[in-house]
Amino acid sequence: MNHLAVITGTHRGLGHALAKHMLSTGRYMVWGISRYNEIEHPNFHFHQTDLSSSDAVDSLPDIPTHFHSYTLIHNAGILQPIAPAHRIQPTELQRIYQINILSAHLLSAWFIRQTLPVTASKHILHISSGAGRYPVTHWSAYCATKAALDMLSQCLALEYPQYRVYALAPGMVDTDMQSFIRSHTPDTFPEVQRFKSAKELNQLLDPLMVSNKIIHLIENSTTSLPVKISIKDL
Numbered sequence: 524m525n526h527l528a529v530i531t532g533t534h535r536g537l538g539h540a541l542a543k544h545m546l547s548t549g550r551y552m553v554w555g556i557s558r559y560n561e562i563e564h565p566n567f568h569f570h571q572t573d574l575s576s577s578d579a580v581d582s583l584p585d586i587p588t589h590f591h592s593y594t595l596i597h598n599a600g601i602l603q604p605i606a607p608a609h610r611i612q613p614t615e616l617q618r619i620y621q622i623n624i625l626s627a628h629l630l631s632a633w634f635i636r637q638t639l640p641v642t643a644s645k646h647i648l649h650i651s652s653g654a655g656r657y658p659v660t661h662w663s664a665y666c667a668t669k670a671a672l673d674m675l676s677q678c679l680a681l682e683y684p685q686y687r688v689y690a691l692a693p694g695m696v697d698t699d700m701q702s703f704i705r706s707h708t709p710d711t712f713p714e715v716q717r718f719k720s721a722k723e724l725n726q727l728l729d730p731l732m733v734s735n736k737i738i739h740l741i742e743n744s745t746t747s748l749p750v751k752i753s754i755k756d757l
């Protein structure tokens with residue numbers, strides 16, 4: 524248990540799989556930053572946090588300095604609202620920007636402040652999306668926040684060369700987020716059939732497989748990888 528991983532969104536989906544997988548190796552202490560929790564493990568610390576709140580990061584405790592490596596994984600994210608831009612309510616926009624990008628920026632700054640003096644292997648991994656790299660109809664908020672996450676990661680990599688920073692597009696992962704996408708009709712989401720077909724053709728990725736690749740990335744990261752990566756690069 525020489526490694527500390529701080530992971531957001533450990534309640535469900537990819538974040539849950541990542542936390543469980545890291546804990547199962549016996550090498551990690553995991554801090555889960557989420558609204559709810561079902562993980563019980565002696566090496567798991569749950570910090571109940573709603574990332575839609577602007578002061579979410581303020582209540583986090585100091586990070587102990589005795590670990591061999593430190594990793595922040597900002598995985599929590601939401602996709603809603605799916606709607607044409609002129610129909611999106613200001614409160615909906617504020618919520619998605621707060622969770623997907625503002626909290627990522629605040630958490631990264633907190634994590635760097637806490638770990639900057641420590642001599643150890645240090646990683647910041649932002650879970651981005653292909654939708655931050657190409658436009659998707661009625662996903663303007665999601666696409667914009669994920670594109671911002673990519674740029675945040677690139678700036679942090681420049682400013683802090685002692686940290687390995689990545690923005691990872693994880694591919695289509697079989698989680699609640701994909702079920703939410705498929706629950707739409709072509710009226711509300713014109714590209715929905717592409718996602719229904721991917722599910723029918725069994726093309727969605729297993730969260731455990733994706734988490735395995737992420738752990739391998741953290742434990743074997745090389746300078747040859749750029750900051751903006753996708754699951755196909757791993």
Ligand SMILES: NC(=O)c1ccc[n+]([C@@H]2O[C@H](COP(=O)([O-])OP(=O)(O)OC[C@H]3O[C@@H](n4cnc5c(N)ncnc54)[C@H](OP(=O)(O)O)[C@@H]3O)[C@@H](O)[C@H]2O)c1
Nearest residue numbers: 532534535536537558574575599600652695696698699700
């Ligand atoms: N699934 C895909 O195909 C796919 C593709 C590309 C990128 N991604 C990205 O991958 C990441 C994980 O997605 P997923 O598929 O695992 O999504 P998911 O199944 O919807 O899970 C999202 C996670 O974020 C947490 N979360 C949401 N709102 C929160 C809040 N206000 N405060 C704290 N935690 C909150 C959720 O916890 P609660 O139970 O509290 O809501 C949950 O643990 C996201 O950043 C997503 O954008 C996913």
